[in-house]
Amino acid sequence: MDITAIYPGTFDPVTLGHIDVATRASRMFDNVVIAVAESPGKQPHFDLETRSGFVADALADLSNIRVQSFCGLLVDVASEIDATVIVRGLRAVSDFEYEVQLANLNRQLNPEIETVFVAAASQYTFVSSSIVREIAKLGGDVSRFVNPAVELALRETRARDV
Numbered sequence: 001m002d003i004t005a006i007y008p009g010t011f012d013p014v015t016l017g018h019i020d021v022a023t024r025a026s027r028m029f030d031n032v033v034i035a036v037a038e039s040p041g042k043q044p045h046f047d048l049e050t051r052s053g054f055v056a057d058a059l060a061d062l063s064n065i066r067v068q069s070f071c072g073l074l075v076d077v078a079s080e081i082d083a084t085v086i087v088r089g090l091r092a093v094s095d096f097e098y099e100v101q102l103a104n105l106n107r108q109l110n111p112e113i114e115t116v117f118v119a120a121a122s123q124y125t126f127v128s129s130s131i132v133r134e135i136a137k138l139g140g141d142v143s144r145f146v147n148p149a150v151e152l153a154l155r156e157t158r159a160r161d162v
Helices: 016-028 048-058 074-080 093-109 129-137 148-161
Strands: 004-009 031-037 065-070 085-090 114-119
Touching: 004 016, 004 074, 016 031, 016 085, 016 114, 031 048, 031 074, 048 065, 048 148, 065 074, 074 093, 085 093, 093 114, 129 148
Parallel strands: 004 031, 004 085, 031 065, 085 114
Antiparallel strands: none
16 A cells, blocks of 8 residues: 655745755655645745755656645645545654644644644755745855755845845
8 A cells, every 4th residue: 555645844945954854754655745835824925836846856856746726624635536545744842732733723624634743854944945045035055955956046036036
C-alpha cells in the first residue's frame, strides 16, 4: 500500500529548512505532495505561481515529490489526493504548541489523516521565511538559507523596491 503524505505551507519563500523537511519526508513516504497554500490573508511577498515554481525547482531531483497549489481546507485537499499523512516541520519548542493545536483540529475535521512532525535539522532551527524576507529586505546575505533562484528573486525585488 502506497502512503501519500502532504506537506503544506505558504513557502514565502521556500527555505533550505523546508527543503530539508521535504527531502526527509520523501524518504519516509511513498509519495509526498508539497501543498503550496494561496494564503491571501498573509499577503505573500511572492505570488502563488512563483512560490510553487521555487518549490518545484528546489525539489526537482526527488521523483516521489510533486508540488500542488491550493486554497481552502488542508484536510479537503489531503482527501482529494488520498493523502493519509500531514507532514509538519518543527523548528523549536515554540512551534510545538501551535502545531499540536492544528493537528488536533485536523483530526477533528478528518480522523483518517494523521499528522507527523519532523524536527528541523539543527542548522535550520532559526530559519523562517519571514526572517529570510526581512534579512533580504535590509540587504543582507540570505544565501545560507535559500537556494540560488530564491536568493536572486529576493535581490531583484529589493532592487525594485529601493
